[in-house]
Amino acid sequence: MHTLKKNLGIVWMLLSPAIVFFMLWQAFLRINEAAPDTKANTALQWSIILLVFIPICIGFFMFGRYAYHGEYGYLPQSSLEIQDEDEDPLDL
């Protein structure tokens, strides 16, 4: 199970930039295809989606990275185990 958790981490890390690329590509296509009177609105919709989903995808990449490094091999049994650590989560 531990190996599976680690190997799946690679999948999540690869999936994350693939999703970002797909969304950017779709945003580009949809905004270009939009009729002139709806172009600004389509651009706004896609901007909001990208603004929200790109950080989520970065979080998904970090999840994959943690999984790959075995951070989920052991899940804390008590809240005490997860509150006193003082590490930078972005320190990958």
Add this chain to the structure above:
Amino acid sequence: MIKQQIPKEKAPKGIGFIIGASSVGTLIEWYDFYIFGMLATIIAKQFFPENSGTSALLSTLAIFAAGFIVRPFGALVFGRLGDIIGRKHTFLLTLVLMGGSTFLIGLVPGYATIGWAAPLLVLLLRLVQGLALGGEYGGAATYVAEHAPAHRRGFYTSWIQTTATLGLFLALGIIILIRQWQGVEAFSAEWGGWRFPFWISLGLVLISIIIRLQMSESPLFSQLKASGKTSKNPLKESFGHKANFKMVLLALFGAVMGQGVVWYTGQFYAQSFLETVCQIEFLQSRNIILLAIALATPGFVLFGWLSDKIGRKWIMMTGMFLAAICYRPIYSYMLDETDTTALLKAKSYTIGKPNANSFRTEYEQGKTISYYDATITFNNGITAKATVADSLHASSPSDYESPDQEIQQGVTVMRVQEKVLPPSGFRLMMLLVFIQVVFVTMVYGPIAAFLVELFPTKIRYTSMSLPYHIGNGVFGGLVPFLATLIVQFTKTTENPGGNPLAGLWYPIGVAAVCFVIGAVYLRNTIDRNVMD
């Protein structure tokens, strides 16, 4: 299966009041949030003038930003507040903000009266609604969980889980009642009945505030405060500490993102699919949804209770797995049951008399064509409104006084809409929606207890609110938009309608990934001690 035995504690006195007071407030917040979405067409007409690019931008912001940006932002703002000043005062504040902004939306004059101030005011109030909703749920779930004994935490918090569905039920019920009572025209006027649901909110919120004022602070938070151990910076502790941050990510990708899409597909996409793809008439499609929700709602409490016996994880994962494998067959069945294309081709229908004043004659390409609207009854019992073209028969309504077989065969049905299913079709459709809502109750019933148990008391409000609102607001809230977009991909010149089932790949994909992550990474245990 749970290996540890959870010791049985006595429920604190007044737990019924605690659950009731928390749930009623949350229910009202959901009611407030939903009525805006359900009345979106009228609101757009009253506040956002047609044929205006700026208006469309403001409308988009009101819909998108309130759900996707402001909700998670509200989770951060009010989560932080709840972990610093306490649960009680924070979710009292969110209630006041939500109720106040809802009531005020009902008072904003239309675009015809105050011009651009109307959409700007509505946008501002809608953003306040999103902010308040982001802070409410985490507070209510935390408050109830921190009062509940360990062996009944799933059961007690499941009552909070019923509120989102009951809020939808209440909003839909009130809108239908007022619409039926006033008639469509009076309901949609500038100061018409559509404003009543917004005004009703004020009364509901006042009652809820009075109830909540009588509540005391959560005992766990009071203990922390008395010992001076409350968090000074919950945001930093929740997301700045790797040990906690990785649990936030696990909660989001291993549970809440799947729960969000299952919920929005079962209750919101199903309604939109019935109305726009299956083309079922407004009232009947809503009756189907309302009945299915009413019958399935006890499932929230049932699965919350069951999660105290066998753990939270596998109930939620089973719901996600079943949703992922059943959506395609369920929606395909819904489509087949209401599809009248084959019956139209085979002329297996009867057309009634032309509706009054609908008869019109046009001269096209050297031929006189008569158009009229009439009720069409298909041989499988479905009735609908049809627009009929007739180029063979006399162009006078009197010829249709008693339509005979010859006339029936000479006409072309141009368009069929507002289908009404026979009782057997209604029951079947309700069953198909009911099954989806059961999946919702499986993934949603135990989730409050699951989230509460994942994070420590002093940063619980902040830590659980953000993944919850990203999962539901973003992943769930985008189901209609992304599903429609995926259907667009399938449109070709040969098949201009596209594949109406293609949109399901989004919720299926997210639920499937979430199922794999949850099944592999989550533990199926119940945290006995949430006091740490």
